[in-house]
Amino acid sequence: MRVAQLSSETDFDGWRRAARRLRLEGVPPDQALWRVGAGDLFALAEGEMGACAHAAGAFTVPPAFPALAADVVCHRSADRFSRLYNVLWRLKDEPRLLEDRADPDVADALRMAGEVRRASHKMKAFVRFRLLEGVAPETYVAWFEPPHHVLERTAQHFVKRFANLRFSILTPDLCCHWDGAELAFTPGARKEDAPAADPLERDWLTYYASIFNPARLKVAAMQSEMPKRYWRNLPEAALIPALIEAAQERAENMVASEPTQPRKRAPSRTTVALIEAAPSPGDAPGSLEEIAAGVQACRRCDLWRGATQGVPGEGPAHAPLMLVGEQPGDMEDVAGHPFVGPAGQLLDRALAEAGIDRGKVFVTNAVKHFKHELRGKRRLHKTPDAGEITACRWWLDNERRLVRPRVIVALGGSAALAVFGRAMPIMKSRGQAMPLEDGAKGVVTVHPSYLLRVPDAAAKAAAYRDFVRDLTAVAELLRFK
Amino acid sequence: MAVLDLRRKLAILSDAAKYDASCASSGTSRRDSRGGKGVGSSGPGMGICHAYAPDGRCISLLKILLTNYCIYDCAYCVNRVSSNVPRARFTVQEVVDLTLNFYKRNYIEGLFLSSGIIRSGDYTMEEMVRVVRALRLDRDFRGYIHLKLIPEASPALTAEAALYADRVSINIELPRDDSLARLAPDKDVAGIRRTMGEVRLGIDERSEKGRRVRAPRFAPAGQSTQMIVGADEAADGEILARSETLYGAYRLRRVYYSAFSPIPDATARLPLQRPPMMREHRLYQADWLLRFYGFSRDELIGRAENLDLAIDPKLAWALRHRDRFPVDVNRADREMLLRTPGLGVRTVDRLLAMRRQRRLRLEDVRRLCGGVGKVTPFIVAADWSPLALADAEHPVAPEPRQLSLF
Numbered sequence: 001m002r003v004a005q006l007s008s009e010t011d012f013d014g015w016r017r018a019a020r021r022l023r024l025e026g027v028p029p030d031q032a033l034w035r036v037g038a039g040d041l042f043a044l045a046e047g048e049m050g051a052c053a054h055a056a057g058a059f060t061v062p063p064a065f066p067a068l069a070a071d072v073v074c075h076r077s078a079d080r081f082s083r084l085y086n087v088l089w090r091l092k093d094e095p096r097l098l099e100d101r102a103d104p105d106v107a108d109a110l111r112m113a114g115e116v117r118r119a120s121h122k123m124k125a126f127v128r129f130r131l132l133e134g135v136a137p138e139t140y141v142a143w144f145e146p147p148h149h150v151l152e153r154t155a156q157h158f159v160k161r162f163a164n165l166r167f168s169i170l171t172p173d174l175c176c177h178w179d180g181a182e183l184a185f186t187p188g189a190r191k192e193d194a195p196a197a198d199p200l201e202r203d204w205l206t207y208y209a210s211i212f213n214p215a216r217l218k219v220a221a222m223q224s225e226m227p228k229r230y231w232r233n234l235p236e237a238a239l240i241p242a243l244i245e246a247a248q249e250r251a252e253n254m255v256a257s258e259p260t261q262p263r264k265r266a267p268s269r270t271t272v273a274l275i276e277a278a279p280s281p282g283d284a285p286g287s288l289e290e291i292a293a294g295v296q297a298c299r300r301c302d303l304w305r306g307a308t309q310g311v312p313g314e315g316p317a318h319a320p321l322m323l324v325g326e327q328p329g330d331m332e333d334v335a336g337h338p339f340v341g342p343a344g345q346l347l348d349r350a351l352a353e354a355g356i357d358r359g360k361v362f363v364t365n366a367v368k369h370f371k372h373e374l375r376g377k378r379r380l381h382k383t384p385d386a387g388e389i390t391a392c393r394w395w396l397d398n399e400r401r402l403v404r405p406r407v408i409v410a411l412g413g414s415a416a417l418a419v420f421g422r423a424m425p426i427m428k429s430r431g432q433a434m435p436l437e438d439g440a441k442g443v444v445t446v447h448p449s450y451l452l453r454v455p456d457a458a459a460k461a462a463a464y465r466d467f468v469r470d471l472t473a474v475a476e477l478l479r480f481k
Numbered sequence: 482m483a484v485l486d487l488r489r490k491l492a493i494l495s496d497a498a499k500y501d502a503s504c505a506s507s508g509t510s511r512r513d514s515r516g517g518k519g520v521g522s523s524g525p526g527m528g529i530c531h532a533y534a535p536d537g538r539c540i541s542l543l544k545i546l547l548t549n550y551c552i553y554d555c556a557y558c559v560n561r562v563s564s565n566v567p568r569a570r571f572t573v574q575e576v577v578d579l580t581l582n583f584y585k586r587n588y589i590e591g592l593f594l595s596s597g598i599i600r601s602g603d604y605t606m607e608e609m610v611r612v613v614r615a616l617r618l619d620r621d622f623r624g625y626i627h628l629k630l631i632p633e634a635s636p637a638l639t640a641e642a643a644l645y646a647d648r649v650s651i652n653i654e655l656p657r658d659d660s661l662a663r664l665a666p667d668k669d670v671a672g673i674r675r676t677m678g679e680v681r682l683g684i685d686e687r688s689e690k691g692r693r694v695r696a697p698r699f700a701p702a703g704q705s706t707q708m709i710v711g712a713d714e715a716a717d718g719e720i721l722a723r724s725e726t727l728y729g730a731y732r733l734r735r736v737y738y739s740a741f742s743p744i745p746d747a748t749a750r751l752p753l754q755r756p757p758m759m760r761e762h763r764l765y766q767a768d769w770l771l772r773f774y775g776f777s778r779d780e781l782i783g784r785a786e787n788l789d790l791a792i793d794p795k796l797a798w799a800l801r802h803r804d805r806f807p808v809d810v811n812r813a814d815r816e817m818l819l820r821t822p823g824l825g826v827r828t829v830d831r832l833l834a835m836r837r838q839r840r841l842r843l844e845d846v847r848r849l850c851g852g853v854g855k856v857t858p859f860i861v862a863a864d865w866s867p868l869a870l871a872d873a874e875h876p877v878a879p880e881p882r883q884l885s886l887f
Contacts (some may be wrong), residue, residue, distance in 0.1 A: 100835055102848040208534065306726055414786055
């Protein structure tokens with residue numbers, strides 16, 4: 001029998017040294033004994049390992065093992081060291097053992113590691129500090145009883161959080177103290193060593209009782225996350241029985257009580273304002289501002305339901321050139337402005353190459369709300385149908401009437417339908433000036449988002465050149481009155 | 482007016498805030514108090530729940546209203562202008578001190594501040610921004626802050642709120658726009674969506690790669706919203722369709738479902754009943770299936786349908802698609818394993834890692850799942866086939882229940 005002596009309950013390094021040496025010497029798990037604490041009588045028993053062990057040779061373990069062992073060592077069960085050594089021993093012949101979570105030894109080690117991590121997490125949650133009164137600088141002390149040896153691994157969390165305060169956390173096994181610069185550990189303490197009260201606890205209890213909704217009593221859910229073993233050091237836990245007891249009656253009273261008479265009051269100002277601002281349907285808008293407001297409230301088709309907002313046209317009030325796209329896309333819908341997404345950036349570039357100043361162009365869409373369908377978490381563009389284009393044409397016609405552009409460019413089929421009132425063969429008629437009823441000249445070309453979708457790089461470049469050529473023709477049209 | 486002491490105010494203004502379900506303190510930027518002059522830390526991982534109330538909800542943040550005075554008249558809300566509940570208002574300094582004092586005693590992870598609308602949206606938002614500005618700038622507080630946005634407030638205030646807060650949220654409140662117009666006549670649904678859009682653009686801009694000058698900090702823990710379930714007639718399918726749209730359009734981190742719960746001093750316009758807790762639970766389950774299990778909404782439920790309260794939505798889907806089962810745990814792909822009742826995301830990933838070592842037996846699955854009652858009818862393992870169950874009584878039927886006699 002070999003005895004391995006560890007210096008403390010959480011002496012991971014000591015365990016690691018001893019375990020490495022035992023395995024190298026081929027000592028099987030049932031021949032190894034693990035003890036904590038120095039200088040006891042049995043430590044002198046036969047086979048005790050010397051402190052200055054020089055292990056000959058080396059072996060490797062999977063990277064997950066040291067991390068697992070560091071967790072398990074903090075467990076409170078007495079046989080954790082030998083269980084760990086057992087896993088280490090088995091790793092010799094089964095190097096991929098840890099991947100088999102259903103193996104009983106591995107499952108046990110994982111469970112213990114999980115319990116330790118949970119205890120550490122719960123310590124971060126359930127430590128309750130009390131102010132040391134009359135002490136400067138501000139100093140806080142907590143009494144806590146963790147189910148496993150987690151103080152050392154959790155203390156750093158509190159240091160990071162309260163680096164500029166002084167605090168101590170006292171537990172029965174070990175205490176830690178932060179003085180603003182150094183973290184020190186001292187032996188375990190008693191509950192009486194921590195302050196018995198904190199004046200602010202009354203406020204905390206008030207908050208705890210008030211945030212609880214008696215109509216939703218779920219005691220089991222509470223207890224699974226806040227086990228009773230922690231309750232005795234949680235000031236708020238004293239309220240729990242009374243809150244549970246009164247809950248049902250409070251909830252039933254709320255349901256049973258008659259609706260009360262509301263206080264007398266004038267209709268709120270916002271209500272009045274909203275009623276007054278509501279656009280009257282049917283009247284032709286008298287300005288671009290009225291169109292912008294009207295589009296927000298438009299119910300001419302159902303597209304408003306899925307959209308963030310209507311996106312009206314933008315640009316100088318009497319721009320000589322109007323560009324009509326199909327509909328706002330994902331970005332335009334969220335931003336509330338036309339042509340700000342990827343297609344808009346491409347359009348900007350093409351306009352610049354064609355020598356057209358975007359600042360002097362009125363840009364708008366045939367349909368003012370974003371039509372889309374969900375694919376996973378993406379909103380994918382969906383082409384508006386003729387009914388929606390016709391419904392929304394009312395807004396486009398009004399924009400045309402108010403802006404009175406000399407040239408209108410329809411980008412893509414939907415825009416052509418809206419501008420000319422009939423379907424147009426885009427590729428056949430692109431780039432040509434065609435007279436419109438209101439005296440303006442109409443030109444059709446492709447929609448810039450089409451250029452984004454051309455798969456082949458060479459074809460894409462060609463399509464872009466054609467697009468710029470169409471826009472250059474438009475620039476020519478604008479130059480000759 | 483009588484002057485209320487702080488404790489009375491705290492009671493009123495936390496009572497008024499409890500109908501907001503959100504309390505997450507997770508998934509933000511990593512920071513701590515070292516090198517600063519204040520307190521506080523937070524990080525990208527799991528949040529910390531410092532206590533649990535007997536309603537099973539965690540208490541992670543100090544969840545309070547700045548004031549419960551409100552000029553709006555939303556029928557479902559305890560703070561509506563026509564309600565007779567006692568009113569109170571915190572000063573900016575009071576909220577700052579309370580937050581820090583609670584934080585230093587390790588009661589909370591941070592602050593969740595909301596407010597009734599007083600005077601105007603801009604005024605209210607400005608007051609709330611004053612609180613978080615004081616916490617962040619004057620006191621160097623580095624804990625978590627969740628700030629409710631007021632949709633009517635100006636974009637500049639929204640941006641400033643997002644600069645100081647980890648998470649911002651605006652409640653969509655009801656699944657139907659029409660019911661919002663009916664029950665909350667002062668709220669403007671278009672404004673709510675526009676503000677959500679602003680937040681999304683701010684977050685997108687911040688996370689854009691390859692910028693020379695990084696955009697200012699903008700709500701690193703994203704945005705969320707809440708929908709009240711059971712206050713209007715919307716079916717579960719409609720509610721989930723709305724969530725799907727919100728996730729897609731505004732990249733929300735979470736949609737919270739809040740069973741319409743009795744409030745003190747209710748209005749005759751909206752009769753009270755017991756909160757539909759099971760319905761809320763099923764909605765959360767379906768929401769998870771949408772976000773993490775590869776289901777789409779129309780696979781789970783039609784627009785006008787309701788989720789089955791007796792069985793969970795994944796089981797319901799499996800029962801409708803018996804041709805896809807049983808699933809061989811040793812051969813099936815991840816997508817199909819995720820669709821198997823009783824197998825969660827973590828279990829599936831562990832199964833996949835383990836089956837590289839050896840063929841899995843039922844006992845292995847039992848160890849991974851911690852019980853296999855639910856999963857046995859749907860899987861084939863090395864030593865298990867559910868064939869024997871075919872003649873048994875319906876293996877997954879819900880427990881029979883005595884009908885009410887009244």
